[in-house]
Amino acid sequence: MKLQALLVAMLMSSQAMAVQVFEKPVSDGMDKAILNSFREATASSAIDDTSKISLDEIKSAVSSLRINNDNFEISFDDGKLKNLLSSQGIASWNGLSDPVLVWLADVEESGINVINGDSDNEFAVALNQASNKNNYNLMFPVMDLDDVEKVNAQTILSHSDKILATASKRYDAKYFVAGAIEKNSGDNTYTVKWNAYDDEGKSLGNGQTQGTLEETSTSMSRDVAKVLMQNISSDTATAQNTSSDEVESMTTTDPDGGIVLGPVKGGVRVMFTGVDNVSDYPKINKILISYGYESDISVLGYNSQGVIFLIPTGSSPSILDGTLAHAGEFTKIGDWIYKFNKSSGVASAGNGVGTVTRTTTNRVTSNMNGYGGEAYTKKTVKRTVEVTTKIEQSAQDGAPVINLTDDSEGTDALEDGGINITQ
Structure with missing residues (x-):
């Protein structure tokens, strides 16, 4: 029979030491028992979603399967599990023993506050729970007099990384995260931006996400774990930076x-x-x-x-x-x-020289977009810009020569973007 053949094959192929054993009711069926056991086996190590892995692929990581009374006893080989996850592009790690310090500015209409260790902020609670599932722990600053003298919300928003690194020393944290959250009261969604650092204030990575409380806390926790995993030089990290x-x-x-x-x-x-x-x-x-x-x-x-x-x-x-x-x-x-996805559209041009149509746009801006500046002050900006472009291709292939002229009232929009304006 097919079931007997599979059981015999799995028992005979068990050569490596199984690191985890799971008991599942025979009444659920063997396939369901294997799937549920696999989810439990990878719950704490797999950072990404494992649902895309097929049952046949999961079976290849089973080291033993036997029936004990009314239960299946299923074991997975640790090495095979890691190889399976890696082959699917799924990040996995053994986590961190030391907690990660989190400096988080909560941007509200009534003001901006730094979330402390005693806070019952719903995002902080959800983030902490999600991080526990990803095999690492968080801690938030106590924001006592020592902290308040060094750090406030603007310190976080202005990317004062060295100040944050100095303030983090008292917590003996090897890594810290600094970021900002903003809740949209209209639809109860969150916008979150963050940066991760080592204990010297060196930037390790960053991210941003927007969505429901569960979506944003889960996404941030997962992405922070990936950044830490990429930067930790130890056996607990399975992924490495490009050397x-x-x-x-x-x-x-x-x-x-x-x-x-x-x-x-x-x-x-x-x-x-x-x-x-x-x-x-x-x-x-x-x-x-x-x-x-x-x-x-x-x-x-x-x-x-x-x-x-x-x-x-x-x-x-x-x-x-x-x-x-x-x-x-x-x-x-x-x-x-x-x-x-946000192009200004095709500009009409003849013989390599053209004029971009003059447009007037109203847009709501927020310093949340820049993750810095003045406390995320929202304002509506009306601007009219006409840009003349001239593109000259050199005799040999290479980068284009681009001259920009701007006849708007100011050239801040382009100069802020790092483009020199000639007039």
């Missing part, structure tokens, strides 16, 4: 002289498609800065598909990939290729 040797050996151009996308020394080369207007350049630049990346983002070149950017980062390239893949402004369409 400097690997970066040095990466090919940066293809045989035809084109620019190869992906990690390079000091950053990552990515392509943005859907960039239909030169005014999209500073917009993309400002969005990337709002994610926590450095301002010296540069344009390397362009081709018929899109524009190639070099984004400096000291963190794992996979963190940047995950950030762009889940951001509303971009859609991932290939390896290191992302469609820009």
Whole structure:
């Protein structure tokens, strides 16, 4: 019989020591027993969703299965489980023994507060519960006189990383997270932005998410775990950063002289498609800065598909990939290729020179977008911009020469995005 054959095969193939044993009722059926046991076995180690793994693939990680009275006794091999998760692109780790300190600014209409250890803030409670499931613990500052003298909400919002690192010393935390949450009372959704640091204040990674309380707390907890996992040099971390040797050996151009996308020394080369207007350049630049990346983002070149950017980062390239893949402004369409969803539209042009249509837009802005500045003050900005673009292609393939002129009342919008304005 099929059941007997499977039981015999699993018993005979059990060569490695099973690290976990689960008992499930025979009345539930063998397939359901294996699935439920697998979920329990990976609940504390798998950071990502495991539901996409098929039953046949799960069975390959079973080291023993036998019937004891009315129960199945199912064992999994630890090595096979890790290999299975890794083959599916699912991050897994053994967690952290030391708690992670969290400096979190709660942005409310009535004011901005730093969430402390005694707070019953619903997001902090949900985040703590989600992090426990991801095999690490959080702690929040007590915000006593010693803390208040060094840190306030503006310290967090203004990215005063060194001050936060100094204030974190008293907690003996190897890692700390600083971020901001803002609740939309209209639909009870949250917007969350955060950065993770080591004990010296070095940025390890960042992220942002928006959604319900459960969605945002789960997403932040999972993504923080991934950042920590990528940066911890120990046996407890299964994923590693790209090493400097690997970066040095990466090919940066293809045989035809084109620019190869992906990690390079000091950053990552990515392509943005859907960039239909030169005014999209500073917009993309400002969005990337709002994610926590450095301002010296540069344009390397362009081709018929899109524009190639070099984004400096000291963190794992996979963190940047995950950030762009889940951001509303971009859609991932290939390896290191992302469609820009917020283009200003195609500008009319003849003989390489054209004028962008003058447009007037009203938009509500919030310093939440910049994760810095003045306490996330919301304001409506009305602006009229006309940009003249001139693109000259050199005799040889390479990056375009782009001259920008702006006849609006001010050039802050483009200059803030890191583009020099010539008039």
